[in-house]
Amino acid sequence: MGKWIKGDLHVHTQNCNDGTLSVLEIIKRSRPYIDFIGISGHSYDTPDCFEAQYREVLEARERYPELPIFHTAEQNFPIQRHTMFVTVPDNREFALQRELVRHFHRQSGHEGIEEALQEMRYVKDGWGEDQTFMIFNHPNSPDVSYEDLEALAAENDVFKVIACVDRRERRAKQTWRIGEEWDRLLCAGYRLYARNGSDFHKHFDDGGDDYYPGEFVQDVLWVEENTYDEIIRAYREGRFFCTVGNCIQNPVFTAEPTDREGYYDVTLSFEANVEMEQVDIISNGELVTSLTDVSKNFSYRATLPGKGYFRVRGKGKPMPRKYSEGEYIPQFVLNPVFL
Numbered sequence: 406m407g408k409w410i411k412g413d414l415h416v417h418t419q420n421c422n423d424g425t426l427s428v429l430e431i432i433k434r435s436r437p438y439i440d441f442i443g444i445s446g447h448s449y450d451t452p453d454c455f456e457a458q459y460r461e462v463l464e465a466r467e468r469y470p471e472l473p474i475f476h477t478a479e480q481n482f483p484i485q486r487h488t489m490f491v492t493v494p495d496n497r498e499f500a501l502q503r504e505l506v507r508h509f510h511r512q513s514g515h516e517g518i519e520e521a522l523q524e525m526r527y528v529k530d531g532w533g534e535d536q537t538f539m540i541f542n543h544p545n546s547p548d549v550s551y552e553d554l555e556a557l558a559a560e561n562d563v564f565k566v567i568a569c570v571d572r573r574e575r576r577a578k579q580t581w582r583i584g585e586e587w588d589r590l591l592c593a594g595y596r597l598y599a600r601n602g603s604d605f606h607k608h609f610d611d612g613g614d615d616y617y618p619g620e621f622v623q624d625v626l627w628v629e630e631n632t633y634d635e636i637i638r639a640y641r642e643g644r645f646f647c648t649v650g651n652c653i654q655n656p657v658f659t660a661e662p663t664d665r666e667g668y669y670d671v672t673l674s675f676e677a678n679v680e681m682e683q684v685d686i687i688s689n690g691e692l693v694t695s696l697t698d699v700s701k702n703f704s705y706r707a708t709l710p711g712k713g714y715f716r717v718r719g720k721g722k723p724m725p726r727k728y729s730e731g732e733y734i735p736q737f738v739l740n741p742v743f744l
């Protein structure tokens with residue numbers, strides 16, 4: 406058995422210089438949208454906000470024992486710009502964030518890919534690969550080079566996740582577009598996954614322009630139980646997909662070898678919650694097929710050429726925004742199946 410759970414790992418609180426709400430208030434308001442949450446301090450606030458944030462996280466864990474609440478932080482990584490390391494509570498979670506600021510903070514002069522690789526080794530040696538992973542936030546702000554991303558992936562198995570949609574509707578081309586950095590890393594054999602995050606600071610209701618965690622974008626994980634360990638495992642193994650506007654649910658995506666070399670029986674199904682316009686199946690950094698007849702109960706089966714992996718992305722008909730003028734594009738990314 407297993408189940409789908411939703412959450413968001415990129416959330417700022419009143420403890421950050423530009424945050425507005427307490428951990429408890431954020432959870433209260435976003436509880437309808439999420440089954441787990443990660444609270445992200447800013448390592449670059451002076452002084453950093455970790456102690457105050459951590460007190461609030463511990464308090465919130467007592468109040469919401471059924472809700473996994475990760476204590477994490479946006480680190481000012483030695484290569485531009487923000488990464489987050491996530492681990493389980495009993496794996497020295499507080500020390501992880503604090504020690505990274507102490508030893509590898511870009512503002513303290515730790516700059517360049519060599520320092521970044523040292524940081525990866527430091528995390529692996531001190532916290533282990535099994536219960537920890539790193540997310541590269543908004544790799545498009547500024548653009549991170551393929552060479553740097555590949556060096557991080559090649560160093561060890563801590564770097565597992567690249568952001569696609571981050572704050573507001575900002576979508577990283579590195580993760581969204583076909584044949585860009587994420588595809589190149591997958592082609593090179595690295596197992597990396599895409600996620601979305603709210604990067605919540607201040608909600609529309611309070612005069613800001615952020616959505617609550619889980620309200621606009623969602624990471625949807627397949628887990629046995631909603632526990633810290635299972636959530637880390639799901640992210641590390643790519644057992645999740647990410648959506649904008651909850652546009653699809655219950656995806657099933659498989660690829661089985663056929664008698665013909667290089668061809669696979671591919672099945673893809675999901676339930677569309679909004680009108681979907683296009684679904685792309687991608688392999689080896691290239692578009693394999695683009696489907697435009699996407700029904701509410703979508704089901705597709707075909708024999709397709711593939712190499713290395715297949716992945717899927719989709720987008721829907723533009724929808725009116727909930728709090729502001731104009732429209733947004735519902736979209737989703739399924740993480741790869743490897744061949």
Ligand SMILES: [Zn+2]
Nearest residue numbers: 479487542543
């Ligand atoms: Zn950031």
Ligand SMILES: [Zn+2]
Nearest residue numbers: 415417479604
């Ligand atoms: Zn942020």
